[in-house]
Amino acid sequence: MKPIPNIVLAMVLACGASAAEQQVLKYHDGQPDGRKSLGGSGQVIAFEVPSEGWALRAVRIHGSRYGLPKAPDMDFYVFVTDAGCGNILHTETAPYEKFERGEAAWAEVKFKKPPVAPKQFCVVLDFKAQQTMGVYVSYDSSGGGKHSKVGLPGKDASPVDFGGDWMIEAVVEKR
Numbered sequence: 465m466k467p468i469p470n471i472v473l474a475m476v477l478a479c480g481a482s483a484a485e486q487q488v489l490k491y492h493d494g495q496p497d498g499r500k501s502l503g504g505s506g507q508v509i510a511f512e513v514p515s516e517g518w519a520l521r522a523v524r525i526h527g528s529r530y531g532l533p534k535a536p537d538m539d540f541y542v543f544v545t546d547a548g549c550g551n552i553l554h555t556e557t558a559p560y561e562k563f564e565r566g567e568a569a570w571a572e573v574k575f576k577k578p579p580v581a582p583k584q585f586c587v588v589l590d591f592k593a594q595q596t597m598g599v600y601v602s603y604d605s606s607g608g609g610k611h612s613k614v615g616l617p618g619k620d621a622s623p624v625d626f627g628g629d630w631m632i633e634a635v636v637e638k639r
Contacts, residue, residue, distance in 0.1 A: 496602035519578040526631035529563035547584035554579035
């Protein structure tokens with residue numbers, strides 16, 4: 465197993481868990497190479513936990529909101545699906561106000577009841593983006609884009625057109 469970088473370790477300890485109990489799954493180097501908003505679709509990223517017995521505690525998203533200065537009074541969706549994105553295993557909602565306008569920053573969606581994570585699963589974001597409202601999600605091209613797609617649960621996902629991966633992280637904890 466790879467050692468946990470100090471910045472990730474600091475985040476884990478700040479959440480009140482030891483490094484042995486929690487891990488952050490990600491496919492980026494921390495430096496965004498661009499950003500995208502997807503109207504009519506969503507950001508899809510596949511993850512794999514190290515072994516059985518993990519729960520998905522939170523999802524972290526690097527992005528920024530666009531639209532009116534005041535965040536819309538509505539929620540976006542975080543779906544946890546099976547590896548093929550066909551079956552929804554868990555749905556969480558979070559308010560748009562988690563994202564600021566302007567510079568991209570990390571926003572965290574903590575799960576009220578952390579679902580058990582299957583060995584392989586996908587996280588799918590649906591911001592219901594429109595021309596006047598949405599979230600630009602950052603991406604990073606350092607990993608080659610093997611884990612990211614564009615789509616929604618139950619529909620065929622397409623490859624991303626930027627050769628990278630979404631800057632979306634899964635925070636998992638050992639049960």
